[in-house]
Amino acid sequence: MDLREELCEYGRRCVEQGLVIGTSGNLSVRDGDLVTVTPSGVALDRLTPEACPVVDLDGYLVSGDTQPSSETPMHLALYQATGAQAIVHTHSVFGTVVATTMAELPPVHYNALLLGGTIKVADYATYGTPELAANVRAAIDGKQAAILANHGGVTIGGSLEEAFSATRLLEWLCEVYVRGLAIGTPTILTDAQLAAVVDRALNPPTFPRRP
Numbered sequence: 001m002d003l004r005e006e007l008c009e010y011g012r013r014c015v016e017q018g019l020v021i022g023t024s025g026n027l028s029v030r031d032g033d034l035v036t037v038t039p040s041g042v043a044l045d046r047l048t049p050e051a052c053p054v055v056d057l058d059g060y061l062v063s064g065d066t067q068p069s070s071e072t073p074m075h076l077a078l079y080q081a082t083g084a085q086a087i088v089h090t091h092s093v094f095g096t097v098v099a100t101t102m103a104e105l106p107p108v109h110y111n112a113l114l115l116g117g118t119i120k121v122a123d124y125a126t127y128g129t130p131e132l133a134a135n136v137r138a139a140i141d142g143k144q145a146a147i148l149a150n151h152g153g154v155t156i157g158g159s160l161e162e163a164f165s166a167t168r169l170l171e172w173l174c175e176v177y178v179r180g181l182a183i184g185t186p187t188i189l190t191d192a193q194l195a196a197v198v199d200r201a202l203n204p205p206t207f208p209r210r211p
Contacts, residue, residue, distance in 0.1 A: 004036055007052050013046030017168065025090045028087050033056055038052060039066035040069050050064075051066050073129070081137045085157035086156070086163040087154065088157075109173060112189075122136045132155075136148060139203070153171070
């Protein structure tokens, strides 16, 4: 599938799964020194491949007749700081709830390890600014996800499929935490408990065959 077509496909999935509303949210995918990004002001379920502009890592428009997303500086900052090949940024409900109330998303489930453990909330800055890009780059350091204060969430991956899966997991973890707070105090996994999960994954049990 062409990268522009793939971008449109995952844009539609973001809308279908309630991860964005209106024209919020943006995605991008990298191919060498070029980045295909969703355009500014277009709902993700109305994207067409030809409407998706291409920029270089310095932010110059290479091809396309539409302006790239206003969050392109954040995408480029993450590409420059990580080995990511794709980025998904959404304004999902539970992710945004955490973004407006917490300084971090603690590991309430061991699957948080798939994103790097505790997920930090980047300091607030106006969308589309170099300040926000720098804040998010600092928050995501060594992780696959970050939350943007009073804004939403962002995930990175080696492909759009991987970044999108990380976005779904981030929203699930946020929902578990928020719903847990509604009925009590969620139990946070300790470093030792998380280390045991890692050890278990690296040394899975074996089961003998029946004689």
